[in-house]
Amino acid sequence: MKRHSVRNNIIKMLIVFMCAITIVFGWLFYREKQDETRRIKDDEYGQYIVALNEVKQLYDSGSTDADEKLDTVMNELRKQKIDTGKSGLRNILIIYIVVLCVVIVLFLYIYVCVLRPFDELEDYASHLAAGDMDTELKYRRVNMFGSFTWAFDHMRTEIMHARRREQEAIENNKTVIATLSHDIKTPIASIRGYAEALVMNMDATRERRERYASVIMKKCDEVTSITNDMFIHSLHDLDRLAVKSDEVEIKPLLEQILSDIGLGKNIVVNGDITEAMLEHADSGRVVQVIENILSNASKYARDTEISIVTECISPEKLPRNVHVGGADMVYSLSIKDHGTGIPDKDMPFIYEKFYRGENSGDEPGAGLGLFIVHYLMDRMGGDVELVNHADGLEAVLYFAARKVC
Numbered sequence: 001m002k003r004h005s006v007r008n009n010i011i012k013m014l015i016v017f018m019c020a021i022t023i024v025f026g027w028l029f030y031r032e033k034q035d036e037t038r039r040i041k042d043d044e045y046g047q048y049i050v051a052l053n054e055v056k057q058l059y060d061s062g063s064t065d066a067d068e069k070l071d072t073v074m075n076e077l078r079k080q081k082i083d084t085g086k087s088g089l090r091n092i093l094i095i096y097i098v099v100l101c102v103v104i105v106l107f108l109y110i111y112v113c114v115l116r117p118f119d120e121l122e123d124y125a126s127h128l129a130a131g132d133m134d135t136e137l138k139y140r141r142v143n144m145f146g147s148f149t150w151a152f153d154h155m156r157t158e159i160m161h162a163r164r165r166e167q168e169a170i171e172n173n174k175t176v177i178a179t180l181s182h183d184i185k186t187p188i189a190s191i192r193g194y195a196e197a198l199v200m201n202m203d204a205t206r207e208r209r210e211r212y213a214s215v216i217m218k219k220c221d222e223v224t225s226i227t228n229d230m231f232i233h234s235l236h237d238l239d240r241l242a243v244k245s246d247e248v249e250i251k252p253l254l255e256q257i258l259s260d261i262g263l264g265k266n267i268v269v270n271g272d273i274t275e276a277m278l279e280h281a282d283s284g285r286v287v288q289v290i291e292n293i294l295s296n297a298s299k300y301a302r303d304t305e306i307s308i309v310t311e312c313i314s315p316e317k318l319p320r321n322v323h324v325g326g327a328d329m330v331y332s333l334s335i336k337d338h339g340t341g342i343p344d345k346d347m348p349f350i351y352e353k354f355y356r357g358e359n360s361g362d363e364p365g366a367g368l369g370l371f372i373v374h375y376l377m378d379r380m381g382g383d384v385e386l387v388n389h390a391d392g393l394e395a396v397l398y399f400a401a402r403k404v405c
Contacts, residue, residue, distance in 0.1 A: 187219035244282035301339025327400035
């Protein structure tokens, strides 16, 4: 409605200007005719009077040239009057037409270069107000408003990016909370197992009871640490999840993990645990990763043996799809169960958050375990590989190691 009102006003203004110009040039035409008549009277009537007097004298003298002279004078008078009138009218009409064309061109320029861009901006603003951020604003830099419309469209893209970053931040916060919540389950399960052992007096020796109580306290500390992470990072990006970069002695750490969670589980270490010093590792996150893999193996391969194999290998022997950055040696930790494995069609998606394969069945879970493992291994400069075998699934963790084993 507003746009039509502006156009109508422009048309009205154009008509008013044309009428005003017509009136002005009509007045000029009238003045021109008056001036021409006055000039004829003042400048030329004298000579025509003289010529007529000469004709009169010729008539009085009875000369035969009198009629010819009179015709010549009359023709000159007629010619002068006609030429003067046509010349003045023609000049005024030419100027009038030129001025009208200039005014029309000026108004067209104002509409095309000023009003129409604002019409486009009005449409564009309506799309933005309706939440449509995908509509692009076409702009022409040669236009006097080109820079302005470009800035307007740039604002749209910045708003889109800001919204996208906000949405990503929200999703990351949800992922962090879900990740940390998932990790609470493993230490709680250990706490429950040892607490039940104490309640049922499975081992009445004082030494064992103290050990069980110590494990429960340690697992409580882990839960506290995880809940602190949840509180801190619920308002931050996933990339800000704290991961230290220290040297970690893997053998005593792995022995402690197996001692803490091995109660009631069929876990077997094939051979001795290889000694190594992990680089760029976080002992708490290493525990988190290993416990996640062991928890998955116990959950999806119930009542089957879980075997662990450790070794040090050179980076050249790594599988093609495995990447461990800046390592002279690589520590390989293999955890193999004897369950059904992961269907091949699920393999490309196993590290995606909230993804659960078809063999997950009715097992509780949020589809975050392998996502957590992959993410933390990547943050520590390592990698993880899952391989299906005929007799089960093998998960291999690769860490950067400092010393030759």
